[in-house]
Amino acid sequence: MSTQINRQHLKELRAKEEQRFLDTHKKSAAAFEDSKKVMHEGVPMSWMAKWPGSHPVFVKEAKGARFTDVDGHTYVDFCLGDTGSMTGHSPDATVAAIREQVGKGITAMLPTEDAAIVSGLLKERFGLPLWQFTVSATDANRHVIRYSRMITGRSKIVVIDRCYHGSVDETFATIDDAGFTVKREGNIGAPVDLAETTRVVEFNDLAAMEKALAHGDVAAILMEPAMTNIGIVLPQDGYLVGVQELAKKYGTYLIIDETHTISVGPGGMTKALGLKPDFLTIGKALAAGIPTGTFGMTQEIADAIKKMVELEIIDLGGIGGTLAGNALSLAAMKATLTEVLTEANFERMIALGNLWCDGIDAAIKEFDLDWHCNRLGARGEYIFKGKQPVTGKEAADSGDFELEQYIHLRLLNDGYLITPFHNMALMCPDTTEADVDGHTAAFRTMCAELVNG
Template identity: 45%
Template sequence: MPPRSYDPSKLQQLAEREAQTFSKHHPRSAQLAEEAKHYLYGGVPMHWMSDWSTPFPMFVQHARGAEFTDVDGLRYADFCLGDTGSMFGHSPEPVANVIAEYAAQGYTTMLPSEDAIAVGRELGQRFGLPYWQMATTATDANRWALRWARAVTGRKIIIVFDGCYHGTVDETMVRLQQGKTVHRKGLSGQALDLTQYMRVVEFNDLEALAHALKPNDVAAVLCEPAMTNIGMVLPDKNYHQALRRLTREQGTLLIIDETHTISTGFGGYTKAFGLEPDLFVLGKPIAGGLPCSVLGVSAEVAQRMQQLKAQQRTDPEQHAGHGHSGMGTTLSANMFTMRVMRANLEQVMTEAAYADMIPKAEYLAQGLRELISKHQLPWCITQIGARVEFQFSATAPRTGREAEAAFDDELEQCIHLYLLNRGMMITPFHNMMLACPATQTTDIDQLVTTLDAFVQELYQG
């Protein structure tokens, strides 16, 4: 059997070879990457688009279903799917049809449409919260959720978990270091001291959570049901029940962010495991790949929101007129997006879709487990519904710190590039894969076979 560790020089040789191979087969992307440097910072429209494993950005020509084609005419099986943004496939037909039909009927009017009612009704039935607001990104929705939580509780402190992911909300850009809340490394341009109103605890550490809640000054706990962006970290058995009990005992609101864990099933992790959030956030796939997110609130929180607004209207020092609550953007909840989100909820994000996707993800997870066993690798597999990840640790991590300790950036980057050069794309920055209704079993087999070939080259070749 191959050794459990690898030769770093061998990995470097593989990485250099794969970079040369990519450059050879992507002349058009190379040309566009050079041209883009004259107009786009870093040569890309979003700076992180240059952080992939490729020696230069790869430019996409078109995407459909579970695959895309780049500008050099090369086809890829897509297991990234926009890091959940296209979790049900690129350009799902019902969404594409609605876009084509209503593209000439207006976009933004600053007025509600009938579709908004249908969307709110569907969201309530699916996730269990009665009242909803729409935003443009999950970052926006999380920011508004925190503002509302502070407003209705009269408290300022927010608790998050070490290594959490909630978009680019300022408050969540904190980590736990030697028991203290500190700013995340590389946090550019941060002027305010985030640690003044934030507390960070380890996921799955109920003792630390209870201690952080004890001062009775916490407005909300903002929580992914399972951590997803530092490598997947699943909750311990009964962890969420204890989390809910502790927050209620201290009068603290619970915000559940399902932007990634919506892969769990039709009603997300919230419905599957009976979570009872006070506020609920979901973005990315909610409108079939178009920018949109939602914020749900319980009846009790909605009542407290109404009471707060009523108090402000009667207090001349608090009343600021219309539209100055610190929440809302002009393009949010536009009627075009509402129409698209309605079609996506009713015809794409269906129970039938999940019934198709999750078995495919289970098939992928099993194939990866067999690969790990075959080569006696100190890796593990984690899965949340249609989402699968392999991590460089022998056992599944329980905290963000453990998940981060399992990172091997050089190995990860080489694997991703090796897969890309053979027509397979997985999510950058970690080893996450998604299965959608259009995912083919043959592509899953090819992904596992290709990863197997990489392992053999690195450990045996």
């Protein structure tokens, strides 16, 4: 029988870490109090207040794989802006390109030569021939959903249970106990009944996917090739190819969102597995943190759009935005794609990701914990169930909020930041073996104290 966590001991350990956090983050506490006077919940976005600890850590500066807070503490950053800084903070090549472009213009609603260069780089990486640009991956997902509905004349979108694709209304749905699509818990101000727009199916369930598509009213399937935002859930053999085949069979477009799964390599899982989506969306890491998004499409889709969109009303179509494809973000993307997110850097990052997971696996085994560590290229994550999840629901059920809050705070106090809301780490080109080894030692010590109570 595996080791059981003593919950009273866990509460005592959590209280100890809460006090350690308060004692060592007084300037962040003061900054938080001042911020509450002018910002809702004291932060630019409400989720920034939901990190463990009585207040957020306020960042002073960040570079490479580290950041420093206003109290002078330096941390090894395994969160990396939840992929937005997968390049490392402020990589030199991207910073140089940004500085040069800022002096030449930031946005003008007109193309620069960088736009075609970046599109060519994306075509080479992901295989899709034609590209458009947005301000975020969320916008990219919204736009391709609109295009899919326009071309097919269908209303429904299929998404995966417990997925996340940014703040796209159609994706905040789940399945109830009776198998019906309902709004997901915490869905703020849902504009319409989610059953009107969406069907939800479990990941790795081809039969459920076919049942959802067989109604003949599904415009598009929007999915990650591996789930990442409820925990890492890997596709079973044949699943993604099966989804592709079903999409073709039922005249539905397949949208692959590679925003997080690019952790497996320069062309994400699309390139690694030879996938052939109709649309591909991605954002975040491509410009090293400068807000951007992009979507690729097939020639067939581009031709259909051209036939159906009238020039006279193009600015009223709900596609695009005045800052989309701006000169600054394209310059940042060109530098990032050519000099930072390279084959050589991915090789290092993936090796370090495996090293990080090896350290987690060793501690789990040493202390006989009923936990499991999943791997996705340069990314790793541990869950509190002893086997790899197959569906989003299984991943969600493997969570343990009380335990996660303690571990996150303990590691933060020890100088290591991991992704909030689950237990994920990402390597960047500046991450070192020493960074990973230090985290392994801290994680092992935490486990030892946790089980010996």
